[in-house]
Amino acid sequence: MGETGTEQPTLALSHVSKAFGAVRALRDVSLELFAGEAHALAGENGAGKSTLVKTLAGVHRPDSGQILLDGEPVVFHGPADAQQAGVAVIYQEPTLFPDLSVAENIFMGRQPRGGLGRIDRRAMNAEADRLFERLGVGLDPQRPARGLSIADQQLVEIAKALSRNARVLIMDEPTAALSGNEVARLFNVVKALREQGCAVLFISHRLDEIFELCQRVTTLRDGAWIAGEPVEGLTHDDLIRRMVGRDLDALYPKQETVPGEVALKVDRLTREGVFADVSFEVRRGEIVALAGLVGAGRSEVARAIFGIDRFDAGSVTVGGTRLPAASPTAAMAAGLALVPEDRRQQGLVMELSIERNIGLAGLRDLRKGPLISRAAERDRARDWAVRLQLKFARLTDGVGVLSGGNQQKVVLAKWLATGPSVLIVDEPTRGIDVGTKAEVHRLLSELAAQGIAVLMISSDLPEVLGMADRVLVMHEGRIAAEIPRADATEESVMSAATGRAA
């Protein structure tokens, strides 16, 4: 496999800049992707990684600088041009066609043809099946994409990119929603591709993954190029320093707390076909993690507790009052808050501004008489934006223009601002950079210390182990095990999650 050396980079950026209005997302950035090499792109939220990806993908046109394909300058007029040039991209946010089948999603525009140029559906489905087998995923190619969990959507995106047999594979946080198993399978496939001479660009906020998969790493900070170097010889701390510009405190700053009375009690909760007989309690001051494999039903439990979905049996009690089924309003009134897993659909109203989004869950608190107080709204937004180190130009900007991680912070701010007594967070740090992740963890820890009960759903095992007082492990819609902090290890959680434990 070609270690850099003298050969041509397959795809390269040379001195590229890109600005959105006043925001300079990329400043004079260069990057070279070589055949047979996996290249990591590191940087905080909003550093410009996704912008760089979209530039390579032909979505954005650089303001200045060039894209080089096999050393020749090219201009991509749109995603189609980049695809033509052999670039396959997995975007940070899954972009599927909900009404079409999974197989059609994968092969849109490149369907296998039969007689008369018609689509050969059988071949297409078989091909999709083969791809999923490679990834170790049991998705049915003929089901519609609507209703797939974020993780499954991400897997379909991966299958789509793989199916292109591209010369360059670009992956923008493909693993953010995945748990260990899928990540391992994905890495095996990517490694194989790389060995076949594919150039890979990989983005992740999980540094371990960078060290495991990649040979080189380029770091961006505030849109500017900071470093491009081999991974070998680099330490975690080195990389963090390049990204953040300073050293970090402990990643999981868990404060010890004494659990108080029961704040959230879930009793024999069942939603037919999704989860069954789920019972647990969360006490004030406790952080309870809900772990499990993708699709184990964790998010579904959270949705049912919060009243998004109607449950078929069981009960949810918050601070002694039993919640009516299917009423988020009642749940909120009882002191519940849910940070949902899909920020783009469920967490944020993309067209509204940052301040409006942060105020949305607490319209009642912002009232002055019958009217909304704009000053109160602004103060609330500013306060939380600062506390979560949100990177933004103006509070009146639409959230849609924020980077993925910063959007996640807005979702957190929106719910923390409601001052809940029970906080349910579903993948709270999905797509959040290391620096902020520590911040979020500290915040959760602080909240718990203040007596808030926290139920944390996470696919990030170190996070689960680092933060939780207790770990509930779900397997196929049921609680498979409850593990106290002292006994929680990677092995114990994983074996319960895969159904191996009793």
Added chain:
Amino acid sequence: MSTATEAVAGRSARNLVDLVFRARELSLVAALVVLVGVTAAANPNFLSGQGVKDILLNTSILALLAVGQSAVVMTRNIDLSVGSVVGLVAFSAGDFLSADHSRGIVSVVILGVAIGAACGLINGLLVSFCRVPALVVTLGTLYVIQGIDYYLAHGRQINAVDLPAGLLDLGNGSVLGVPYLPLITVLIMLAMGFYLRSYPSGREFYAIGSSPEAALLAGIPVRRRVLAAYLLSGSLAGLGGVLWLARFGTVVADSANGWELLVVSAVVVGGVAITGGVGSVYGATLGALLLTTIGSALVVLRVNPFWQQAVTGALLLLAISVDRVLALRVARLLRRRNVRGV
């Protein structure tokens, strides 16, 4: 999450889902059968040769428009200008023919389709290239085209005597007992249905409607496809205008006035989601057939004319509600059967 058994379970569930989706068309057929059955039982004349012929003839133009409209709706757009286009084409085609009797049918069809296509082109360019909302644009062109039509006609009327016999024959004649009009519509519907289902570019219409954003990222030529949908809708409306002239012989300016909502109803009743991405031209055609049949059946059943409109509305609501309730039921059933980890 990946076991062989689960995949199998998923598949059988999917077959059920498939059935439900097809059931959209099936339930329409069922509704039609019930409606026709009841009406025919009350009045056998309804199913006489003349009765069936009348219904088919009445449906064909609406169905033709519905085919074009569904292509547009599938891309999450809408074309409200179709009614005006039919009116404009019907009148100008009539004018064209009555001015010179030697002009042939082919030339008038070309003229009609060309006018329709030009209207579609304007709609399409505005929607796809200028990115203005489809509803506003086509409501605007509805008014503009109607204005032009009225301006051209200004109280004149085209009479059957002014038209060549060949054209009138196209509207009322038949081959082997099947009138030409429904034949034309069915051919176009089949071609469109086949194209949309079996060709990559056809599937892109669905993709665009399902998620315009994803379509852009997938490298689909979104603008070209949307433009094509409008061109198609416009051309079919143009053809519809010529057929209108052929069928009715007498036209004043306001042919098909107000049909835009009728066409949209047909499409929606036919199961094409107004939010795009779902449905088929077969469904839309069946929707048109159902609407027309309801109208005829009420007259034949001697429903008081003052009740007719109310009953039509109620039946329309019933059709979409039953369809929806069934879909919800099946979805819930599916979820329960699809117990993960059993």
Added chain:
Amino acid sequence: MSETTSGATSAQKASPAPPAPGSGASRRGAGHLLRWDVLVTALLLVVFLGGSFTSPSFASAGNLSFALGDLGEIALIALAMTMLVVAAEVDLSVASVLGLSSALVGSLWDAGWAIETIIPLVIVVGAVCGLVNGLLVTRLGLPSLAVTIGTMALYRGLAYVVLGDRAIAEFPQQYASLAVDDVPGTPIPYPVALFVVLAVVTAVVLHSTGFGRSLFAIGSQEEAAFFAGIRVKRIKLVLFVLSGTIAAFAGVVFTLRYGSARADNGVGIELAVIAAVLIGGVDFDGGKGTLGGVIAGVLLIGLLRNLLMLNDVTTEIQSVVTGLLLIVSVLTPRLAAVVRQRRRSPVP
């Protein structure tokens, strides 16, 4: 049921704005001056000034009073329609509810009922019509466009059932004059004065209350609004009931103003209302728009039509002008945005 409906709507509304290069940022910067509603207001001024110059009778009190009064029903209904469209729904049945209301007023009056009983009763019937729309939309999760096309036929049909081919006239003088007379000392007819009051209330509700905020959130991302604890279904239900109520009230005004109750009153005004709302800059996909824009839109259409008529411009041309106005009103801001963007970042 809740889960399936919310699930179904969620993915459909996947953020509609395509990732247009730099669209977001540039739309804001200089955007203020070129917002639709501002543009429409400017056009309105132009029409008004143009009218005063080209036609001596245009700015006369008599003409303005009439032109404003003529807009009464459309303007009233547009208030409720604005809120519905902001919440990404639509009610096409308004004109039929107006007709049904008119028919009921007529037949009950003819049957010897007291007008003081008839009016509240008819308004309740309107609310029920709205409720039916709302229930079908929220409980069954049907698209409102489809539902209200159906109820449009149903309610109009019921109007015919109620009144058939009769036309009832001779309503009590004092009520009839309330519908046409001007507020003393002004060229403003009573219905218009009422409209102004309602418009102010609506504007405050839409732009400065939690309810209004919720509408914008529902309109741009229904699922996220639901997750934020907003009672999406209840709010939509309220909107439809409101729309039915206002349409029925407009029916009463219509009946008294023309002094004639008929089943076909107000046929087709739903498109006029929607055109006004759209010209006023409300985005049909929901989540965007201002009430000020809509009011300017209503006035623009009405006064422009009046001006054209005074200048003997034919109906055909009026139709063309209305259509072009609709197109131009959405096209201009987009073109301006493109031009601005080009100027700022010349593509290499």
Added chain:
Amino acid sequence: GGTTKDSAASAAPAAPASSAPAKADPNAPIKEGLKIAFLPKQINNPYETIVDKAGIEAAAEYKGDAKEVGPSDASASSQVSYINTLTQQGHDAILIAANDANAVCGPLQQARAKGIKIVSYDSDASKDCRDIFINQANSEEIGRSQVKLLADMIDHKGEIAILSATANATNQNTWIEFMKDELTKPEYKDMKLVKVAYGDDDDQKSFQETQGLLQAYPDLKGIISPTTVGISAAARYISGSKYKGKVVLTGLGTPNQMRQFVKDDTVQKFALWNPKDLGYLASYAAAALASGQITGAEGEVLKAGKLGERTIGKDGEIILGPPFTFDAANIDQFDF
């Protein structure tokens, strides 16, 4: 309590005499340059276009300045906007074919208050908001003669139906009342009116209603369609269906529309007055009113150019003349 129809009727003050009845001066000359406007039910209705054109031509005879304006939809509310505009523009007379007798009343009163003369034609407005109504023919005569015409063709036997315009059309409903009344006479005891259908003056709707009628009533022997749009649509359907020759169609239609169907034997006879004469007469009536020749009182005499003289009847009504029956023998003499 409250205001009911009865209490309002008893409390209502007697309608104020709108304009003090000026003295008519039969010998006053027709003023030159009178501004006159025709407001039809709907522009683009070919029948109304013929009427109005003739009226505008008549205005040229007496050196008046006439025009036609109107809405594209046949609704009273759109007509009202036009009445207002015409009032503001200051016309001498407005001629209106009212879409709703009552709804146009208020604005017409306002116009009269400004001294504008109002003539209604084709379809009347309420009698106290216009000066004169030009009736194309005596309504009673139209209704009864249509029944006679049909009865003669079907031997006074069998089921019959009526295909009308809109359910609210005043003139249609008046005629239909007289038809029903005529049918109660003993000589029609074997004829039965089974249905009144409405084609909404929409070609396609009328076409479909005809289909429905014929299917719903297989024993139908005859159809009366007293509207030009309806009769031509019905004729077209019958001429291309198996009902041709079995069902008799008559009604009111223009010769140009019906020529083809008379020639192919779908229709034997139908009636109409000359729409051009209607427009001509109305135009002269307006001019005479505006010039003070007449005031609209019963018994006054209108001098209507080439049409000669007409006496104003009860309620300010002037009748054009008896309807004319067209058949294969005479149809080619007419072109309108």
